[in-house]
Amino acid sequence: MSASSVYPAKQHLLATARNLGVDSGVIFVRGxxxxxxxxxxxxxxxxxxxxxxxxxxVQEPACAAALDIASGRAILFVNHVDADEAVWxxxxxxLEDYRKxxxxxxxxxxxxxxxxxxxxxxxxxxxxxxxxxxxxxxxxLDSVAIDSEKLITAVHEARVFKDDHEIETMRRANQIxxxxxxxxxxxxxxxxxxxxxxxxFIEQVxxxxxxxxxxxxxVARGRNxxxxxYTKNNMGLDNSGEMVLVDAGGTFEGYASDITxxxxxxxxxxxxxxxxxxxxxxxxxxxxxxxVPHKQWEDMHILANRVGAExxxxxxxxxxxxxxxxxNYVVGYFMPHGIGHLIGIDTHDVGGYPSGTERxxxxxxxxxxxxxxxxxxxAFTVEPGLxxxxxxxxxxxxxxxxxxxxxxxxxxxxxxxxGVRIEDAIVITETGNDNLxxxxxxxxxxxxxxxxxxxx
Numbered sequence: 001m002s003a004s005s006v007y008p009a010k011q012h013l014l015a016t017a018r019n020l021g022v023d024s025g026v027i028f029v030r031g032x033x034x035x036x037x038x039x040x041x042x043x044x045x046x047x048x049x050x051x052x053x054x055x056x057x058v059q060e061p062a063c064a065a066a067l068d069i070a071s072g073r074a075i076l077f078v079n080h081v082d083a084d085e086a087v088w089x090x091x092x093x094x095l096e097d098y099r100k101x102x103x104x105x106x107x108x109x110x111x112x113x114x115x116x117x118x119x120x121x122x123x124x125x126x127x128x129x130x131x132x133x134x135x136x137x138x139x140x141l142d143s144v145a146i147d148s149e150k151l152i153t154a155v156h157e158a159r160v161f162k163d164d165h166e167i168e169t170m171r172r173a174n175q176i177x178x179x180x181x182x183x184x185x186x187x188x189x190x191x192x193x194x195x196x197x198x199x200x201f202i203e204q205v206x207x208x209x210x211x212x213x214x215x216x217x218x219v220a221r222g223r224n225x226x227x228x229x230y231t232k233n234n235m236g237l238d239n240s241g242e243m244v245l246v247d248a249g250g251t252f253e254g255y256a257s258d259i260t261x262x263x264x265x266x267x268x269x270x271x272x273x274x275x276x277x278x279x280x281x282x283x284x285x286x287x288x289x290x291x292v293p294h295k296q297w298e299d300m301h302i303l304a305n306r307v308g309a310e311x312x313x314x315x316x317x318x319x320x321x322x323x324x325x326x327x328n329y330v331v332g333y334f335m336p337h338g339i340g341h342l343i344g345i346d347t348h349d350v351g352g353y354p355s356g357t358e359r360x361x362x363x364x365x366x367x368x369x370x371x372x373x374x375x376x377x378x379a380f381t382v383e384p385g386l387x388x389x390x391x392x393x394x395x396x397x398x399x400x401x402x403x404x405x406x407x408x409x410x411x412x413x414x415x416x417x418x419g420v421r422i423e424d425a426i427v428i429t430e431t432g433n434d435n436l437x438x439x440x441x442x443x444x445x446x447x448x449x450x451x452x453x454x455x456x
Contacts, residue, residue, distance in 0.1 A: 006103040007057025008165050010074040012158060013067040016055065019154035024070045026122040027151060029055055030131045031063040045212070050345045051128060051155050053254050057102045059211075064110055064135065068120050076104040077113050114140060126151040153355065159344055160351035161377040166255060166344065167427055170379060171436050173210065173252035174259065174425055178439035180204035181246065181261050185440075185449045190240055190265060194219040194233040197246060205250030214256035215347045217248035221265065225419035226389045228337055240266030243273050245421055249347065256347045258381050259437055260423035261446075267454055268447050272414050276386055279311030280420045281441060283384035287339060291382070291426055291433045297370045298360065301339040304384045305331040305364065312386075316410045330405045332363025333396040336389065340381035341369035343425055349379075374428050379436075383423030388415045 017027060031052040035044045048059050056065045056076060064077040076099065081092045099107040108116050114137025117125070124145040127133060129152060133141060162170070180201050188197060197219045205213070220230040222242035237244065242265050249257035262277060264270070269277060283304045290303055308331045312318040317334075318325055325331070342349040352370035353359075359366055370380070393411065396402045424437035440446060 005165060006101065008163055009055060009057045009065070009076075009102050009104060010067075010072075011163065012055050013065070013074050014072060015158040015161075016151070016155045017067060017069045019157050020069070020126060020150055022069060022124075024122075025124040025126060025147075026069065026117060026120055027055075027065075027067040027126045028117065028133075028136065029065050029128055029151075030135070031056065031058060031065075032061055034061045047212075048254070050350075051152070051159075054155065054159050054345055057254070059254065062110060064113060065104075066113075066117060066120075068122075073106065074104045075106045075108060075116060076102055077108050077110045077116075080109040080111055110135060113137070126154075128152050128155075156350040157354075159349065160342060161375070162344060162379050162427060163377070167377075167379075167434075167436075169253050169255045170257065170344070170425065170427075173214075173250055173255050173257035174436040175438060176205050176208040176210055176252060177249045177257040177259050178437055179208065180250070181248070181259055181439045182449065184246060185261070185263050185446065186453050188237065188244060188263070188265065188450075188453060190237055192237045194221060194224075194235050194237065194244070197237075197244070198233050198248070201246070201248045208250075210250030210252045211254070212251055214249040214251040214258060218245065218260075219248070220245045220418070222416065223418040225262070225417075225421075226387050228385075228387070228419075237265050240264075241270050241273075241416075243269070243277075243417070243420070245419060247421065247423065254345055256343060256345065256349075257437075258343055258347050258383075258423060258425060259439055260383055260385075260421045261439055261441060262420045262422065263446050264450055267450050269443060273417050273420075274443060275315055276414060276417050277420050277422075278443065279308060279315070280384055280386050280422050281443075282311060283307045284382055284422045284424070284441075287382050287384065288424065288426060288433065288435065291374060291380070291428060293374055293376055293428055293430065295374050297339075297372055297374055297380070298365065298368060300382070301365060301368060302326075304339050305329075305335070308335060308384065308386060315414075316407055317414065318405050319407055320405045325405050328401045328405065329363040329365070330396070330402050332365065333392050333402060333406075334386045334388075335364055335384060336367065336387070336392055337364065337385065338368035338370070340383045340423070343379050343381050376428050376430050378428045379425060380428070381423055381425050383421055385419060385421035387419035388417060389419075390415075 032049040062079040095107040113135040129148045225245040245262045247260040426433040
């Protein structure tokens, strides 16, 4: 937690309470616990429960929080650390320090949860369905109605809309991660390994203040980029005619970034690599320009497909009428994933499919992680890509209505490209969007950085 700001935990609790649509009761949530590796005394690296982090801002294990909905009183519960334990983990802040740091009205120890909640005399307690409730005590559990269904929907919907604190935190995560991508572009050379690039990225983001990788980085050279979530990251970089796709982001003060850039291993893009890259870039620019309030997210995917189809027609990869190409979802065989997703505390953030919203069963569209109207303060990634995936293209060849629109001889010319993806994170504003990602992506800018790499 930065010293200059107080995490808006109470505001997040109140927003969640509003989504519940009730005027009384208690919200009670628990944080994550330390987990020990089986048959050892080694702890897994602690990662806080995302819903609890949103409602508290606390990154420490074994905590809890409550909101008395009627009074709006927010209570944080922290673990009591005795002298013996303090020898190993250090002396914790005082209860008052915790209260001030996280903006709660009251702070207590977790050993007193049952007593404190009982004193609130709740008619109903709203909890998350996966939380253990033993700390509430048998008296409360036996006498008070427990609702374990409504809260998760309420907190997910609250998390969809970012406040100023969250947006600025995400902006910082994107700045640090963008800088790390530029450093990788500037220092990638033939003879290195995918794992070395991942290691350098982690070093950069941690050094600049991030908590950890937001997700396992993807560093995929050449044909490896045709595997969407390639995480082996263990192959040598030995072909200057290939590109490397790096999908990597850091988490800063609990909020994720998610950035993808694809660049040549040599000084410049080869003709085939550049042609595919420029189609993908045109897809991303068109979608970002179109991201304004009240449009549907799935329409952004369809727009990316149309721009992609126009580009692939120009290259001769596709053939025929563009309306028929769109009607048969042909581009979905080259971009078999959604155009992007909500982002926040989690890389693939919650709330993408409100209750009753179904998936669209069509190539590419079926993998959309979000189907909803874009509204101000929603944060999305925009990440079009084009890939030459043998198994997917085999399916396309076996489907006559799709195969008639693909020149597979031309496809073979581009197979070595593997895949290209370009990804930024944006926040929807009242009139358009704010792009949080500041990493270069124009061909000329990337080639200028790559020239620096070999002239150093």
